[in-house]
Amino acid sequence: MTRKLYRLLGLLLLVLPVAARAQVQPDTSTLSKPRLIAVGAGFGAAYTATLVSLNKAWYTGDRTDFHFFDDSHEWRNMDKAGHFWGAFQQSRVGIDMLRWAGVPEQKAILYGGLTGILLQTPIEIFDGYQPEYGASVSDVLANTAGAAAVVAQQLAWHDIRIMPKFSFHTTRYAAVRPNVLGSELHEQILKDYNGQTYWLSADIGAFLKPESKYPKWLSIAVGYGAEEMVYNHEPGNEAAGFQAHRQYYLSPDLNLMHFRGRSKVLNTALYILSMIKVPAPALEYNRQGGLKLHPLYF
Known part of the structure; x- marks a missing residue:
């Protein structure tokens, strides 16, 4: 794939x-x-x-x-x-x-x-x-x-009030099968599913009344990821000693589109970057390790 x-x-x-x-x-x-x-x-x-x-x-x-x-x-x-x-x-x-x-x-x-x-x-x-x-x-x-x-x-x-976003961090699994999961960073971003996380970032302020004091730039994101996937089929992972499992996240996020202004360069950058989850603290749950707090999660 x-x-x-x-x-x-x-x-x-x-x-x-x-x-x-x-x-x-x-x-x-x-x-x-x-x-x-x-x-x-x-x-x-x-x-x-x-x-x-x-x-x-x-x-x-x-x-x-x-x-x-x-x-x-x-x-x-x-x-x-x-x-x-x-x-x-x-x-x-x-x-x-x-x-x-x-x-x-x-x-x-x-x-x-x-x-x-x-x-x-x-x-x-x-x-x-x-x-x-x-x-x-x-x-x-x-x-x-x-x-x-x-x-x-x-x-x-x-408007878009719930934005799908993407984030990535490097993992140790890429080194196990670099031909499949990537040997260089740019390859791993695309190939290593273990380091990918997909988010739904909700613009909470957009759902509240205009007079609300809730900060309009602060969103809340729920994320989905998976780990210990070296092979695409479970038997292959188990034979290699890995237990593939899903991961679920909760994290604050920035609504970058809130910061748009008159600068075309800035607005262009914000439009593109709004597809990516900003690194932030995150709470993770998975069936193997239970709850885990990440001080800064990519």
Whole structure:
């Protein structure tokens, strides 16, 4: 599943630059055809080039008839959390791009919300022709759930109040299988599920009355991770002396979007960084060690 993570990150980076610009420029009350053309042409050309490159880079060699592959029992579903996070952020980007182009709000939400699904579905189709794996129904469901979560929030609040986020720390497990979990830091961030944590960060202040004294920049995040996963199947982990287990976290978080101002550079940085969980103290629970307090958790 490592190559899926590379593709997921690549497609997210594909749409981020335009979205960052959209975030720091004023919205228009009427449709801007030049902006809409720029968004459509730029996205279409880049997306086509990316799919062609992926097809040549990842899908060389023998191919089979289209088939499905059930990977829902692998890696304690950390890869599914990644698909949810990626599709959410891609759809969030799609909505902001259409808003920047002046597309009416309802249409921007509904059409832009499909971005995560549109970006991810062709990859699953490619996977369906590969002999060593295949199209994953659980991946499709995770992608759909991520996109739907954006649309639901935008329709309800015209804003994101519960933001999926990502964090990473290095682990000792990567050294056991560096060819699978990564030998360098940049590889481990993508490959080592043991060091990945996915969060849902709730903007508590947005749910309270305007006159509330609760600090608007302070969010509360719940996280999910897993550890002792050197192999994707449990028998392999147990044979190597590892006991894969899930981890659950509770931690304070910063609502970085609260700090937006007039600086385009600052707003662009905050937009991108808002996808990442800020290191903070965290309370962890897992079935092996029970409760554990991390003074600073990445």
